[in-house]
């Protein structure tokens with residue numbers, strides 16, 4: 070029998086590194102338990118302490134210090150900060166950032182803020198720690214990141230650094246996924262991913278494999294009934310394979326479910342039966358994605374593939390890959406000249422592809438600001454969302470969405486974004502991972518922590534970060550809200566802050582998110598701005614609605630490619646001729662060699678579509694190998710040259 074290996078079996082599907090969870094066992098684990106390593110006390114401890122922000126750059130003077138070794142010096146910088154004049158803050162910040170970027174020696178190493186797990190139990194009992202992490206990831210699939218409370222930010226003293234070299238990999242093995250991230254330091258991507266826990270790296274990107282169902286096979290059957298002599302052919306057709314759809318599910322807000330299910334395959338069609346019974350249709354697969362998902366065809370070797378489409382609105386559905394056609398049974402092959410056809414087709418193979426998904430949140434308003442400024446608190450006050458709120462930076466790891474309803478049809482989608490760390494534009498903290506979620510917001514609400522030592526400074530640092538990350542983002546309209554007015558410090562500083570912003574032409578709002586004072590004004594102002602923008606957008610020329618099924622249409626079109634379109638290449642060393650054409654390939658794949666007539670039909674088609682003629686013209690010789698689609702054949706010159714002098718084929722040795 071001929072070798073009917075399909076090309077799919079030959080290619081080696083690539084491994085998806087982004088979606089595989091790797092848990093490492095840590096042989097050095099004991100070291101951590103032995104008590105040699107004692108992390109410095111956390112900067113922020115119990116709730117209710119003054120919030121510490123990390124967004125503030127130390128004044129320029131501090132950068133001129135030869136090195137920043139100990140935390141004592143950092144404390145020093147905090148105390149000197151209030152003496153820095155508030156004027157020219159922006160310039161100064163810019164200078165210091167430039168200093169940092171230009172000079173290696175004076176580099177304020179933000180990388181030294183590392184995430185540690187502070188749950189004592191875990192230090193004691195590490196045997197099931199990996200399971201713990203797994204559990205967190207699991208639970209976050211449903212949109213709640215429960216484990217976030219377990220992480221605290223520590224400052225790392227240089228004294229500890231040696232120990233850290235050992236400990237680092239250990240911690241990363243448990244908290245972070247995969248050590249491979251750290252192998253190639255220096256390259257941009259690696260640097261970017263450094264320090265970003267696995268759960269965050271995957272929630273907005275995924276790579277999946279989708280395959281439409283194969284069609285069912287047709288069968289050969291004949292009607293056999295009492296009193297019905299010579300009943301005709303009655304083999305039914307196979308059923309169509311299942312389709313692959315992509316649908317927007319409004320209740321999803323991350324791509325985490327794809328961490329666990331990477332391969333999504335539609336069901337194959339049922340085979341045909343006797344008595345002209347057709348096979349059942351294969352089961353469809355619906356890939357559910359959150360609103361704002363961008364679909365790409367997976368590129369090769371790190372190159373990003375083409376964008377197929379963006380799915381923005383809940384309920385949108387695209388037919389991505391159509392299922393394979395069912396093979397015809399012999400009832401369909403009955404003709405006037407052949408009333409007893411002993412031939413049936415295989416079902417057509419379903420198309421398959423690797424897809425890259427990327428999530429960019431769709432929200433009208435993005436809440437930005439330094440860590441711990443009260444962004445999540447604000448969202449919880451204005452909407453029904455219940456984000457995690459706690460008195461330490463980076464409580465929010467995944468953006469939270471909330472819907473603010475004013476009226477029956479007046480709603481506003483607000484996203485609470487993770488805190489912005491200085492250097493985010495270079496990928497520090499959660500930089501790139503999250504800043505791009507604000508790309509789609511039409512308005513930013515910038516929450517400033519009024520209780521920070523110098524709110525103007527914090528404000529400038531975050532604005533600068535936005536500008537550096539993306540000028541487009543910085544150009545978006547924004548509101549400034551001064552939070553925590555209930556605290557005496559914040560209340561005192563408010564006038565200075567307001568005046569300094571007024572001098573720049575910005576009218577800031579003030580509020581106390583916790584006491585729910587002033588929040589309504591902010592959200593009303595935000596709604597007004599968004600409404601105006603929406604109206605302006607309405608007037609813009611409407612684009613034609615995109616045909617979401619165009620990928621499927623392309624596949625169908627390719628399938629319909631005429632069989633007479635082919636190319637022939639010759640490999641003289643192995644005396645092999647390759648006949649390639651998608652129509653022919655499909656024909657070979659659907660030919661069921663079990664039936665006698667199939668071979669005859671195959672020869673006939675090759676003759677009719679001109680393959681034989683072309684081969685002869687190119688000089689094919691007796692005994693040469695000819696590969697058509699996935700079939701390998703041997704060429705024989707016909708010896709009984711009849712009037713048609715037809716060349717004969719013989720199937721090559723099957724494997």
Ligand SMILES: Nc1nc2c(ncn2[C@@H]2O[C@H](COP(=O)(O)OP(=O)(O)OP(=O)(O)O)[C@@H](O)[C@H]2O)c(=O)[nH]1
Pocket residue numbers: 116117120438439440441442443444445446447457458459460461462463464465466486487488489552553554555556580581582583584
């Ligand atoms: N006194 C006072 N405390 C507030 C106010 N708003 C928020 N907080 C407190 O500030 C702390 C941080 O609040 P979050 O809402 O978690 O801050 P966040 O900006 O979301 O922080 P990250 O998600 O870490 O970036 C919590 O302890 C809040 O209770 C306020 O108006 N007054």
Ligand SMILES: [Mg+2]
Pocket residue numbers: 444445446456457458464465485487
């Ligand atoms: Mg938060």
